[in-house]
Amino acid sequence: MTDRSPSAESGEQALEDPSAPAKNRMAVAVLTLGGIFLAFYLVANNLGWVPRVPCGTGDCGIVQSSKYAWVGPIPVSAIGLGGYLALFVLSLLGLQESMAGSRLIALLLFGGALAGVLYSGYLTYLEAAVIKAWCRYCVASAVLITIVFAATIPEVKRIRGVGAG
Amino acid sequence: MKRFYVVLGIVAVVGAAVVAVALRGGTPVIEPVDLGDITDQELVDLAQGVVYGDPDAPLTIMEFADYQCPSCGYFALSVKPFVDTDYIETGQAKLVFHDFPLDQHPHAFLAARAARCAGDQDRYFEYHDEVFRTQMEWTGLANPAAHFKDLAGDIELDAGAFGRCLDSDMHADVVTANRRLGERLGVGGTPAIFVHDGQALTFVPGFEFAHVQQAMEAAGSGN
Numbered sequence: 521m522t523d524r525s526p527s528a529e530s531g532e533q534a535l536e537d538p539s540a541p542a543k544n545r546m547a548v549a550v551l552t553l554g555g556i557f558l559a560f561y562l563v564a565n566n567l568g569w570v571p572r573v574p575c576g577t578g579d580c581g582i583v584q585s586s587k588y589a590w591v592g593p594i595p596v597s598a599i600g601l602g603g604y605l606a607l608f609v610l611s612l613l614g615l616q617e618s619m620a621g622s623r624l625i626a627l628l629l630f631g632g633a634l635a636g637v638l639y640s641g642y643l644t645y646l647e648a649a650v651i652k653a654w655c656r657y658c659v660a661s662a663v664l665i666t667i668v669f670a671a672t673i674p675e676v677k678r679i680r681g682v683g684a685g
Numbered sequence: 686m687k688r689f690y691v692v693l694g695i696v697a698v699v700g701a702a703v704v705a706v707a708l709r710g711g712t713p714v715i716e717p718v719d720l721g722d723i724t725d726q727e728l729v730d731l732a733q734g735v736v737y738g739d740p741d742a743p744l745t746i747m748e749f750a751d752y753q754c755p756s757c758g759y760f761a762l763s764v765k766p767f768v769d770t771d772y773i774e775t776g777q778a779k780l781v782f783h784d785f786p787l788d789q790h791p792h793a794f795l796a797a798r799a800a801r802c803a804g805d806q807d808r809y810f811e812y813h814d815e816v817f818r819t820q821m822e823w824t825g826l827a828n829p830a831a832h833f834k835d836l837a838g839d840i841e842l843d844a845g846a847f848g849r850c851l852d853s854d855m856h857a858d859v860v861t862a863n864r865r866l867g868e869r870l871g872v873g874g875t876p877a878i879f880v881h882d883g884q885a886l887t888f889v890p891g892f893e894f895a896h897v898q899q900a901m902e903a904a905g906s907g908n
Contacts, residue, residue, distance in 0.1 A: 527787075546689045546692075549689075549693060550689075550692055550693055550696055553693060553696045553697060554696055554700060555701065556700070557700030557701070557703065557704050559736075560704060561704050561707055564707075565828075565831070566827065566828075567828070568829060586832055608859075
């Protein structure tokens with residue numbers, strides 16, 4: 521008789537080892553924590569807590585003071601901050617033993633990161649084609665959310681009920 | 686898991702430290718300051734305008750303006766060029782620009798200080814024109830400081846010196862004194878133009894070029 525893990529025995533819907541901490545979620549937590557600080561700094565700039573984002577290359581001032589830096593009364597950077605916070609909390613929840621196998625957490629992590637990378641792509645397009653100025657902090661955030669999204673790809677397996685390490 | 690929490694802790698501490706350092710930058714003064722009990726003479730001495738043209742020109746055109754005021758922008762960009770051609774460049778008059786930031790314009794004081802910071806690098810009127818030219822771009826911003834610094838970069842000012850000046854209280858007393866001087870002269874709105882012939886100060890009842898022409902002719906201008 522083949523030696524099988526308890527999760528495999530319970531069928532395809534279960535994860536191979538739901539209680540094991542998922543390394544991709546650890547990566548998401550660390551990356552989004554960095555994103556929180558980055559986005560918070562940009563929010564502080566938008567709200568005037570700091571006079572200016574110092575920029576050696578590109579032009580953060582033009583980007584940050586453009587009409588695209590705000591969605592109504594909300595700075596775009598605040599939306600990013602909210603997104604990073606949500607992904608950070610979800611990744612920590614997903615690392616808890618009791619929620620390691622949650623498909624909802626997996627769905628929210630992957631869906632949130634996908635939404636983030638799509639919105640970030642749109643903002644990067646605006647910088648390149650409409651504003652014609654680059655803010656290196658915004659570019660850094662775009663790169664960061666892309667890596668976060670890549671780190672959430674294993675969540676697809678969890679959403680589909682297939683084990684992911 | 687232990688290693689993960691150690692890494693997370695390191696990221697948290699480093700991130701918080703970097704943001705704290707970044708937020709600790711100077712705070713720009715954006716509104717009039719308390720000048721204390723100063724005499725009229727001290728006020729006049731402090732409320733220095735910025736001279737454009739020959740300082741020894743016989744006539745003086747005094748302008749009290751607010752950088753966030755659209756009519757001041759109109760005067761600066763559409764009327765002043767004719768004043769330059771007919772009176773400043775011919776040596777008949779000099780223009781002395783005085784700040785008069787109005788209460789209803791929240792960025793006017795900072796803009797006035799920004800222009801004075803540019804003046805520290807002998808580029809006052811070049812910067813003055815840029816601030817007025819881009820008025821619609823910054824007037825609706827929550828904080829136009831970044832825009833003002835970008836303008837300084839656009840005209841190739843020393844960005845570091847300009848930034849340190851703007852992120853401080855430099856010139857706040859002078860701008861405040863300028864406004865108080867205007868109030869003493871009865872300025873109620875902007876732009877307010879006066880012509881001084883060395884003896885009498887005459888208020889110009891308007892800010893179109895024709896108004897300036899009439900006042901200059903009355904003051905004895907050759908044009």
